[in-house]
Amino acid sequence: MNRTGSRSSGRPTLTEVALQAGVSPITASRALRGVASVAPELVTRVQEAAARLGYVTNPAARALASAQGHSVVVLVPSLSNHLFIEPLEAIHEVLRPRGLEVLIGNYHYDPVEEEKLIRNYLAYQPRGLLLTGFDRTDAARQLLAASGVPRVHMMELDPAGSVPSVGFSQHAAGAAAARHLLAAGRKCLGYVAAQLDPRALARGEGFREVLRAAGCYDPSLDVLDPQPSSVGLGARQFRKLLARRPEVDGLFFCNDDLAQGALFEAQRLGIAIPQRISVLGFNDLPGSAHTVPRLTSIQTPRAAVGRQAATLLLGLLDGRSQPTCVDLGFELVSRESV
Amino acid sequence: MNRTGSRSSGRPTLTEVALQAGVSPITASRALRGVASVAPELVTRVQEAAARLGYVTNPAARALASAQGHSVVVLVPSLSNHLFIEPLEAIHEVLRPRGLEVLIGNYHYDPVEEEKLIRNYLAYQPRGLLLTGFDRTDAARQLLAASGVPRVHMMELDPAGSVPSVGFSQHAAGAAAARHLLAAGRKCLGYVAAQLDPRALARGEGFREVLRAAGCYDPSLDVLDPQPSSVGLGARQFRKLLARRPEVDGLFFCNDDLAQGALFEAQRLGIAIPQRISVLGFNDLPGSAHTVPRLTSIQTPRAAVGRQAATLLLGLLDGRSQPTCVDLGFELVSRESV
DNA sequence: CTGAAAGCGCTTACAG
DNA sequence: CTGAAAGCGCTTACAG
Known part of the structure; x- marks a missing residue:
């Protein structure tokens, strides 16, 4: 089989799972992905075989075959000032249960670095993009538009109202x-x-x-x-x-x-x-x-911004929602210093 | 050509770059990866063609073909307490110039979550792993050992001295x-x-x-x-x-x-x-x-820990260095409160 | 120094 | 509801 060559990764493959379950690789693939059309009995058989072998889908193969990554890229201007950690955590909480990998890019408040990150991460064919604000290079804007990848902007509200955004004024x-x-x-x-x-x-x-x-x-x-x-x-x-x-x-x-x-x-x-x-x-x-x-x-509603932005993106991916502008507001907390 | 089917990603491929440069895809691949054996003239021709087309390597295809990801996974117990941000940034600075993607996993101080992350990220066939400390589930330990992926532990020193570690006592x-x-x-x-x-x-x-x-x-x-x-x-x-x-x-x-x-x-x-x-x-x-x-x-030498851990890992990958235990020490800063 | 062939491990149409 | 064939875009041996 394929396993002879030194090119194999050594980890169990879908084909081996299928063999164990007595089905074809396609059926195994469908069963594991939860495609509806598979007989319930086969699904359990495949799942058991996968569990037995410790099978984990090879993300590279999956991405290549489907011409789609299973990731969402989040680009933030900084990690060090703590501001963007909370949205990031909230985004994870929404996206991980849906099987989406979250890729974090930090561009250190540098638009040129952000542009590089966009170019790089677009190669991963992400399902969606979560961006911070609207201030970026023209090249970055063009890359984004040309890619056609759904995106939601965070922290600021789209002045025009045409691009999905979640934040506050x-x-x-x-x-x-x-x-x-x-x-x-x-x-x-x-x-x-x-x-x-x-x-x-x-x-x-x-x-x-x-x-x-x-x-x-x-x-x-x-x-x-x-x-x-x-x-x-x-x-x-x-x-x-x-x-x-x-x-x-x-x-x-x-x-x-x-x-x-x-x-x-x-x-x-x-x-x-x-x-x-x-x-x-x-x-x-x-x-x-x-x-x-x-x-x-x-x-400021930092966690809520992340949560809502991720949720809105999910809606966009499923075709459930339209691009909108979500204003989460802010609240003045009066203590002793004023 | 391949571009007809709806399965194509739409982005330029290596083959198209090769065509433009008048070489075979293999040569184009080698030129872009900087493999030494390519004639300098061909290298520039390929690079120019790639630039002209806006070619970016498809990471999924590359990972699949080489049975190797181009990423290093960093697992930290937290992002919110600011402690692990500095090592993370330093790791990026060392690894990115080498073309390695840094994947960040946050397990929220939960060993079970860390185990899940390890299982998941191992599927990406990362080149290396950067882990925090030595406290993890037995299953996680086994996964790590079985994977054979080089790793460096951060923040704590290996008591036994057999696993590479960078930190302080x-x-x-x-x-x-x-x-x-x-x-x-x-x-x-x-x-x-x-x-x-x-x-x-x-x-x-x-x-x-x-x-x-x-x-x-x-x-x-x-x-x-x-x-x-x-x-x-x-x-x-x-x-x-x-x-x-x-x-x-x-x-x-x-x-x-x-x-x-x-x-x-x-x-x-x-x-x-x-x-x-x-x-x-x-x-x-x-x-x-x-x-x-x-x-x-x-x-505590947080940035230095990240920098050195990443550097040590790079050495391990190149076969340049042996597993060692790097003690970076700490320094008591005397101000007014003692 | 360069290339034709084969293969990585999946999924997408296309049948039935 | 299930499967055989083809293909995703690269890189690995193997030749020459």
């Missing part, structure tokens, strides 16, 4: 932040952002718009730093901003780690939060509920 | 923690651990051993909680322990997030750190350098 979140600070009686407000991805920028837009409408927008109070977000950076930016503009009385941080750093630094500087300055975070990261003072933040 | 780290606290003049010491994976347990052993030798080990001062590690849990455990044993004067936490929680809670309780209680963390997570007071912690 970053702009509205920024606006809500400004309104909350204004409602707390603060007047001299700044936005402190790092990384400066499209979402942080959109929140800044929303924030500014409200301030402008309230007649208290001061561009010199904004701090936009392209460096990765971190506790240390938050502390540094807080100190610098305060030295420069001691009259500031409210700060919106684009991520909780920055805000936590500001809280630490304020304590070192002897600046009372929120008495002298209100501090508002974003994302409500683990730990923010326990800082001193407890951080007021905007909770 | 968890036991020694625990002992170092105890010595540091003792050297600071503390006598009433406890170990606060969560998750209770084998590594946290090993650190506890090392910690206890030193205390015992110093004649001040008190088992009732240890807090071992199987829940996931978090800032909130650290705060809770700190408060409870303090209510129960107000005389405690030094605490070693199995992870920095717990220690950070304790710092917050101490502040709320008005307990001076380190004057009344020394707090020692573990892992030196981002943020720990900025807490109030700044957290003294034990820095």
